[in-house]
Amino acid sequence: MPDRAPTILEGKWVIVKNETSMNVVKASQKGRLKMGRLSFDLASLIGLPYGVALEASEGKLTVVELQQKTEAVEIAAAAAVGEAGGAAAEHNRHLKMSDKGGEEKQKLTQEDIEALKEQGSKGVDIVGKVIENSATFKAKTVFSQEKYIKAKAKKYSNIVTVYRPTTRLLIQAYTAKNPEKLCYLRIDSLAGMLHRCNIRSGARVIVVEGSQGLLTGAVLARVGVAGTVLQLHQGEKPASTIVDNFNFPADVSANFWGFPLFGVAHIGAPPASQTVAVAEGAAAAPAKVDQPDESEMTAEKIEERAVRFRRRELRTAKLVQSSAFLERGEADALLIATKFEPLPILKATLKFLLPSRPFAVFSIHKDPLVECYSYLKSRGVIGLTLTERWTQEYQVLPERTHPHMMMHAAAGYVLSGTTTLRDTPGKAASSTKAAVAPTPKRSATAVDASSEPESSEAKRAKIDGV
Numbered sequence: 001m002p003d004r005a006p007t008i009l010e011g012k013w014v015i016v017k018n019e020t021s022m023n024v025v026k027a028s029q030k031g032r033l034k035m036g037r038l039s040f041d042l043a044s045l046i047g048l049p050y051g052v053a054l055e056a057s058e059g060k061l062t063v064v065e066l067q068q069k070t071e072a073v074e075i076a077a078a079a080a081v082g083e084a085g086g087a088a089a090e091h092n093r094h095l096k097m098s099d100k101g102g103e104e105k106q107k108l109t110q111e112d113i114e115a116l117k118e119q120g121s122k123g124v125d126i127v128g129k130v131i132e133n134s135a136t137f138k139a140k141t142v143f144s145q146e147k148y149i150k151a152k153a154k155k156y157s158n159i160v161t162v163y164r165p166t167t168r169l170l171i172q173a174y175t176a177k178n179p180e181k182l183c184y185l186r187i188d189s190l191a192g193m194l195h196r197c198n199i200r201s202g203a204r205v206i207v208v209e210g211s212q213g214l215l216t217g218a219v220l221a222r223v224g225v226a227g228t229v230l231q232l233h234q235g236e237k238p239a240s241t242i243v244d245n246f247n248f249p250a251d252v253s254a255n256f257w258g259f260p261l262f263g264v265a266h267i268g269a270p271p272a273s274q275t276v277a278v279a280e281g282a283a284a285a286p287a288k289v290d291q292p293d294e295s296e297m298t299a300e301k302i303e304e305r306a307v308r309f310r311r312r313e314l315r316t317a318k319l320v321q322s323s324a325f326l327e328r329g330e331a332d333a334l335l336i337a338t339k340f341e342p343l344p345i346l347k348a349t350l351k352f353l354l355p356s357r358p359f360a361v362f363s364i365h366k367d368p369l370v371e372c373y374s375y376l377k378s379r380g381v382i383g384l385t386l387t388e389r390w391t392q393e394y395q396v397l398p399e400r401t402h403p404h405m406m407m408h409a410a411a412g413y414v415l416s417g418t419t420t421l422r423d424t425p426g427k428a429a430s431s432t433k434a435a436v437a438p439t440p441k442r443s444a445t446a447v448d449a450s451s452e453p454e455s456s457e458a459k460r461a462k463i464d465g466v
Contacts, residue, residue, distance in 0.1 A: 003247040008045050008162065013245045015163040015173060016045075019154040022173040024165065024245055032059075038158055050164040055122065057158065064159060107133040113156075123157040130156065143400060165245050167218045174214070174242070179408070182211040183337050184364045186411045188391040190218055193360040196416040197333040202226035206331045206352055208261065208345050210234075210338040213243035216256070219335065225251045230322055230331070232261045232349065259322040264348050267326045326352050334359035343371050353419045360416040369415040376417055384417040 008014055008027050016023045018035055025033050031042035044054070044061035054061040108130060116126050130152050131137055137145060163169055171187045193215075199205060199222045207229060209215040220229045220243065231238045238258030248256075325331075329352045336342050336349075342361050353359060363369050366388070373386055389411035393404045 003249055006049060008048050008050065010046050012247050013165055014045060014050075015165055015169050016160050017163060018160045019157055022169070022176060024170065024173050035160070038160070045162060048162065050162060052162055054160050054162065055158055056160060057122075061160070105135050106130070107135065123153075123159060126156045127152045165247060167214075167221060170214065170217070170242055170245055174212070175408075182214055183209075183339055183362070184408075184410070184412055185211050185214060185337055185362060186389065186391070186408065189362055189389045189412050189414060190215065192387070192389060192414050193335055193337070193362060193416075194218060194222065196360050196414070197335055197358045199223065199333060203332045204228045204230075204325075204330060205333045205335065206230050206232065206349060208232045208334075208336045208338055208349060209239065210340070211239075212241040213239045215335060215337050216240070217243040217246045217248075220248060220252060220256055221246060223255065225255065228255050228257065228325070230257045230259060230325060232264060232345075233258055234261055236260070257318050257322045257325070259319065259326065261345070261348075263323075264326070267323065267352075330354055332357055335362075336360070337362040342368050343375060346372055347375070350419065355419055355421045357419050358416065359419065360414055362412055362414050364410065364412045366413050369413050372415055376415075380420050381417045382420060384415070386413060386415050388413050 003012065005012070010027055010029065013024060013026050016025055016033060016035065018038065021035055023033060023035060025031065025042060027042055027045045029043045029046075033040060033042055038056045040056045040059050040061050048054075048063070053064050055064045113126060113130070116129065121129075127149070131149065134148075137148060140148065167190070168187055171182070171185075171190070174182055175186070197205070199219055201222065201224045203223050204227060205219050205223060207216050207219055209231065216229060216231050216239070223229055233239055238256070240256075243256065331352050331354065334349060334353055334357075336345055336359075338345065342363060346359075346361060350359065361369060361372060366386075369386055373384055376384055391411060393407055395402055395404060
């Protein structure tokens with residue numbers, strides 16, 4: 001499970017959220033974050049509790065009371081100064097769009113608002129002034145007033161909230177910027193994969209993904225200290241960008257292994273040590289440089305060299321463990337979510353699962369999963385289901401409950417099933433013969449097809465006879 005420290009520690013990842021955006025940042029002494037027009041030092045986050053509301057002012061963050069957060073109800077109370085609220089109307093039909101020569105709806109000008117900012121006025125106070133000087137606010141309905149308040153809060157508020165990284169918040173933060181980097185994996189599709197594969201504490205899971213470590217991190221958060229997560233990666237190192245964002249403790253991170261996907265074909269081939277040699281060569285290739293004499297190195301350089309050596313030894317040990325794990329074929333679940341064709345990956349990795357174990361394959365397109373479905377059906381996999389994910393988000397408010405107008409249309413497809421006894425060479429041959437052996441009806445058809453075709457004269461004779 002992720003780190004559960006009550007306060008934000010230096011070097012830990014956090015999620016900073018305001019009314020318009022979310023950012024995943026590392027709390028450090030020298031870092032600085034810019035969120036739209038807000039900019040502040042990240043050193044102000046260190047030592048604060050998670051979930052705290054902060055006000056950004058002059059590049060620094062200060063803790064604010066809960067009632068000062070930019071929620072609609074709190075801002076409405078703050079904006080009640082000067083009788084801005086008034087008696088709400090029953091409808092808005094009496095309101096008209098202002099003409100160019102007519103009376104302006106807002107008495108405050110942009111220069112007045114900028115002057116308030118220069119005087120050090122808080123965002124909540126500016127929103128209150130804007131509402132107070134609105135000529136039509138009192139004539140709006142209650143619903144329109146709340147909508148107006150929310151719009152102005154997003155524009156002028158400088159309140160941010162700091163959250164502990166979770167799977168749901170990380171998906172929201174990364175999807176808002178570039179969902180393609182996550183393979184368009186949404187929270188509903190991810191939840192369906194974890195559910196169908198029965199990801200639990202102590203499970204041994206194989207992951208093949210292209211979502212920057214999102215799928216791996218979600219699995220590792222459930223597996224915890226008692227399980228194992230093996231990621232089959234494309235490059236020299238596992239994809240761990242989002243895995244690091246979870247702030248896993250050392251005992252959980254130790255259960256995250258990596259193995260190059262190109263080395264899977266050598267698993268079980270004699271000699272088995274070739275797999276480890278190939279993997280080690282891929283992992284250690286960048287480190288092959290001319291090593292200077294230790295007598296010419298400073299103590300700091302010697303320490304850095306020793307640290308690199310220990311890291312290399314740790315990677316090699318994990319590669320050996322991963323190779324042995326794959327050779328035993330004792331995985332409890334397999335999850336695939338990648339931008340590549342899933343069928344070759346599925347053929348290469350399904351053999352590492354124990355019998356009667358679940359698997360799930362995600363793709364934003366349906367056609368690649370249909371090919372996988374046909375292959376798995378011929379192999380005898382049971383419980384095959386191909387589902388399309390769809391989650392409708394709703395706004396739930398009194399007398400205003402309706403679906404959100406702006407949503408992602410496609411959530412992708414998930415193919416899941418359960419393995420059976422794996423094919424041995426003898427079984428594979430017999431099952432192949434049984435699969436192609438024709439039924440009596442097919443046999444007759446085959447004999448008819450193999451016979452010589454009738455001539456055109458014979459066909460005419462039959463027609464004349466009829």
